[in-house]
Amino acid sequence: MAVESNPPATTSAPVAEGSLLGRGVALLTPVFAIAAGWIAGVVAHLVPGANLDQTQIVAFMIAVSTSALTAAWKWLQGWQQHESLVAQGLAPPRKQAPTPKKATS
Amino acid sequence: MNALAAAPGDVLAVWDGDGPGAELIRLGALLEGKPAVANHVVIVTHQDQVGRWMGIQGQPGGVGPVDCTPYLSDARTRSNNAQPRLDDHAQLATFLASAAKSLGIAYDWVAIGENALQALHVQDLSKEIDPLWRWPSDHNLLPGHVVCSSLAAMLYDLPAVGWAHPDLGEERQCAPADWWQWSNAQSWG
Numbered sequence: 001m002a003v004e005s006n007p008p009a010t011t012s013a014p015v016a017e018g019s020l021l022g023r024g025v026a027l028l029t030p031v032f033a034i035a036a037g038w039i040a041g042v043v044a045h046l047v048p049g050a051n052l053d054q055t056q057i058v059a060f061m062i063a064v065s066t067s068a069l070t071a072a073w074k075w076l077q078g079w080q081q082h083e084s085l086v087a088q089g090l091a092p093p094r095k096q097a098p099t100p101k102k103a104t105s
Numbered sequence: 106m107n108a109l110a111a112a113p114g115d116v117l118a119v120w121d122g123d124g125p126g127a128e129l130i131r132l133g134a135l136l137e138g139k140p141a142v143a144n145h146v147v148i149v150t151h152q153d154q155v156g157r158w159m160g161i162q163g164q165p166g167g168v169g170p171v172d173c174t175p176y177l178s179d180a181r182t183r184s185n186n187a188q189p190r191l192d193d194h195a196q197l198a199t200f201l202a203s204a205a206k207s208l209g210i211a212y213d214w215v216a217i218g219e220n221a222l223q224a225l226h227v228q229d230l231s232k233e234i235d236p237l238w239r240w241p242s243d244h245n246l247l248p249g250h251v252v253c254s255s256l257a258a259m260l261y262d263l264p265a266v267g268w269a270h271p272d273l274g275e276e277r278q279c280a281p282a283d284w285w286q287w288s289n290a291q292s293w294g
Contacts, residue, residue: 088180
């Protein structure tokens with residue numbers, strides 16, 4: 001696979017993103033999707049004059065859940081780009097990564 | 106161009122594109138709280154006749170050769186070039202011979218499944234599927250299936266090589282993010 005053109009490698013002090021924000025979003029994405037679908041169902045019931053039957057409400061819930069999943073995926077793509085920039089030294093980390101434990105062998 | 110230094114035996118943890126597969130690997134790293142930068146690992150083996158650093162990589166088509174040049178000039182790459190590696194009993198020669206013998210080893214799809222289950226914190230199920238294609242336990246035997254990062258960990262872990270590496274004892278589950286973190290933090294020190 002071809003590698004796109006990037007800033008050259010350096011041997012300066014290594015940096016890495018230490019924030020757990022990305023992990024939190026990744027773990028909570030299913031919760032977001034289910035919550036969005038549930039809220040969509042509630043809203044479809046409450047909106048006056050909508051008169052949606054059960055099939056239409058389910059379709060609406062699936063559409064909203066998919067939208068939430070898509071938004072989360074897009075956000076996670078952006079987070080990966082952020083970590084890429086931090087690794088290149090082109091952006092500051094939100095939180096400096098802690099030093100992991102040293103190897104024992 | 107200011108490229109990273111390289112030597113035979115180095116492991117490069119690299120960003121290898123923005124495709125869905127690469128993004129899913131980095132998403133798995135995110136789920137485990139690891140850096141979401143590297144999605145691939147290559148092992149430096151030699152310089153070719155025109156001076157390019159060449160290596161091997163685990164990939165779905167089987168372990169094969171790779172040109173390391175683009176990765177060495179990518180600022181996201183992390184290398185363990187500075188890691189001290191003993192060579193008093195021909196460990197490097199054994200490593201390179203084992204790397205050559207690894208060419209063609211099939212991709213470890215079961216390990217991908219195990220890694221996915223681990224990322225989702227379903228460790229018990231991950232252990233259940235391991236016996237399906239368990240790695241050999243006899244010394245100095247190469248496994249029949251590897252992914253890019255476990256190939257490097259396995260070669261470092263060979264008893265005749267014995268170099269420090271991430272995921273000690275769990276080489277099959279070694280991920281690109283583990284090598285990236287290993288080199289970024291210089292965890293061998």
